[in-house]
Amino acid sequence: QKEVEQNSGPLSVPEGAIASLNCTYSDRGSQSFFWYRQYSGKSPELIMSIYSNGDKEDGRFTAQLNKASQYVSLLIRDSQPSDSATYLCAVNRYTGFQKLVFGTGTRLLVSP
Amino acid sequence: SQTIHQWPATLVQPVGSPLSLECTVEGTSNPNLYWYRQAAGRGLQLLFYSVGIGQISSEVPQNLSASRPQDRQFILSSKKLLLSDSGFYLCACARTSGGHETQYFGPGTRLLVL
Numbered sequence: 039q040k041e042v043e044q045n046s047g048p049l050s051v052p053e054g055a056i057a058s059l060n061c062t063y064s065d066r067g068s069q070s071f072f073w074y075r076q077y078s079g080k081s082p083e084l085i086m087s088i089y090s091n092g093d094k095e096d097g098r099f100t101a102q103l104n105k106a107s108q109y110v111s112l113l114i115r116d117s118q119p120s121d122s123a124t125y126l127c128a129v130n131r132y133t134g135f136q137k138l139v140f141g142t143g144t145r146l147l148v149s150p
Numbered sequence: 151s152q153t154i155h156q157w158p159a160t161l162v163q164p165v166g167s168p169l170s171l172e173c174t175v176e177g178t179s180n181p182n183l184y185w186y187r188q189a190a191g192r193g194l195q196l197l198f199y200s201v202g203i204g205q206i207s208s209e210v211p212q213n214l215s216a217s218r219p220q221d222r223q224f225i226l227s228s229k230k231l232l233l234s235d236s237g238f239y240l241c242a243c244a245r246t247s248g249g250h251e252t253q254y255f256g257p258g259t260r261l262l263v264l
Contacts, residue, residue: 069250070250070251070252072252072253074255079260080257080258081238081240081255081256081257081258082194082240082255083255084252084253084254087250087252089250126193126194128253130251135182135199135201135207136182136244136251137196137199137209138196138253140193140194141193142192142193143193
């Protein structure tokens with residue numbers, strides 16, 4: 039079992055729709071969870087961080103965390119073609135230092 | 151706010167040649183620094199991390215090495231490149247707020263070994 043699992047996609051949604059990206063993790067001791075957006079050929083850019091169970095909203099983005107079920111999700115409302123990118127889920131694991139373990143990413147395609 | 155610089159942006163090197171990639175950080179002091187590699191179609195792999203000058207820890211044994219000669223400088227090196235060293239090399243800098251550490255990435259160096 040991978041430490042952090044994501045569906046590779048592509049996830050295709052029409053412009054204006056809600057995109058839902060999911061991630062599961064295996065380490066129950068994880069305390070910090072992150073979503074990064076990576077455009078093709080570019081470096082990852084932090085979108086959201088979440089540390090507590092529940093929802094966290096920032097503009098069109100909402101991160102959801104359920105530690106009991108070991109999943110974290112990212113909702114993108116009113117999806118735009120500019121949201122088309124690969125979204126990386128990252129989970130921390132403390133091994134003497136704060137190590138981030140990344141999923142392989144979900145590719146999102148938003149069609150006009 | 152912190153700024154992360156990486157150079158070169160792209161590099162094409164023959165097998166067996168040496169490598170030196172540089173990462174410098176502005177706007178922060180004594181940061182935790184990380185080197186990652188992203189191979190084509192694969193996830194981010196942590197290579198090295200550093201909590202201070204001269205302090206390097208390796209995550210994956212390989213023909214790469216890292217050094218931190220200055221507080222805000224992190225260097226990735228190799229004496230002899232392999233074909234499998236091709237990839238996108240990313241330097242990350244950590245910022246701690248409210249007891250939580252967040253990593254931010256530099257622009258990356260794309261390396262092609264031929």
